[in-house]
Amino acid sequence: MNDLMIESRDLRFAYEKGTDVLTDVSFSLAEGEKVGLIGRNGAGKSTLLKLLVGLELPNTGTLRIRGIPVERKTLSEIRRMIGYVFQDSDSQLFMTTVEEDVAFAPRNYGFSEEEVEKRVTDALEKVRIPHLRKKSVYKLSGGEKKLASLATILSMTPDIILLDEPTVTLDPGNRSNLIRLLNGLDCSLFIASHDLDFIWDTCSRVLILSEGRIVCEGPSEEILRNGDLLRKNGLELPLSLIQRDRCK
């Protein structure tokens, strides 16, 4: 049972009474699986990710991470396993330099200074920003902030990484670096994005969130090729697929 990383059943959640953002969300994610979460603006993707790390708690339904229910008293255990990359990087970074920020989690988890040092170097190299190590986080560009945010999560070597719109501020070069990086990771990934090309390149399975529930799920191959289904949910076929079909 424990090879299920995320298990969500009949999840219901509202920020304000009476207006449910999520009405009935059920899905699961296996160990090492890479899953995309797509849906129109305001569908509730970010909200679902927040529920997974316990930033919000569901009104009803159950949510388990590695078999452990997400509750107030299990939060520290849960958060040790999950890394969450915010949609807005400004919310993620709060220390003065990139280095300090990346070292924040490992230090909190009580690793030795040598280990912290090693993790910081590794994480910065993985996202290819070792040159920004000493830089102040206020002086980073939008894309650099995104990469630094990702490094702050990689340095804590989580079992699951949740990414909220990871490609929004990245240039094409860094976007392909990110794809390569994510494909090389062993941990489970859960990626919320409108960038369907990116989902196509990184995820094997896709969930569509609409009107508070998962309306459709299946292999990327199947879902991302279904133009009608995507259009019905405010999305479009991935560009790379359109071009590939044209070339045929």
Place this chain on the structure above:
Amino acid sequence: MSRIGQAISEIQTLESVSREDRWMNRIHPLSKLCLTVFYIVLTVSFSKYDLAGLFSMILYPAIAFMTADLSVRDAFRRLRAVLALVAVMGIANPFFDRTAILSFGAFTVTGGIVSMISLFMKAVFTVFAAYLLIATTPMDDICYALRLLFVPRILVTLLLLVYRYLTMLMKEAGRVTDAYLLRAPGQKGIHFRAWGPLAGQMLLRSADFAGVLYESMLLRGFTGEFRPTFRHSLKASDLLWPLGWASVLILLKLFPLVSVLGRLVTGNWN
């Protein structure tokens, strides 16, 4: 750059100066904190008429600034607001305290003037000593030293959070005013009619933002205590600097440099 932008970058610069790998920065924060407190207490304890004694206290900031390789000009520039405030504080003294202390011909020096100068000197010296500490010790390390002195954890964490949020808050203010000014071309400053909504927005946004940042800390294992970045524990060599200075300062307090020099020159020891 906007004024807020400048303020943020000043804090940033100071913070990065304090993180540079220099001799002064490597001294244990506890040593520097204790020395700073000791110096401030000693300086404040001088009588308000003891200009000569007080003047010798300049030795510590002067030499420490040189040792730390800090720019006095930058310090004056950064501290100008504080110094101006201090200058205003003592300005009333000459009107209240008119007892003559010295007179050169027609010109009389009253107690008020002397106490005004000594107040100003005390303030400048202590502010510079505090600046010296901040410019050579990152905030996290100062807080670490406070914890070693048994200052309650909640106070220290509060101090650190306020320090973190300060930059965020200023950044938020910068963004809001920029957004306003971009849609109010040709206008100098912010019209008073917009102050209310703007301040309200600022408050909501920064409260929200502080909440999100706190969440971000929680998600990365924050449990209410910041880990110091300081690598080594207190060594004998860390004591050399504060103990050395403490002895020099006590000697200066007992035998004011200026009057000792004066007596040497005049040969009058009585």
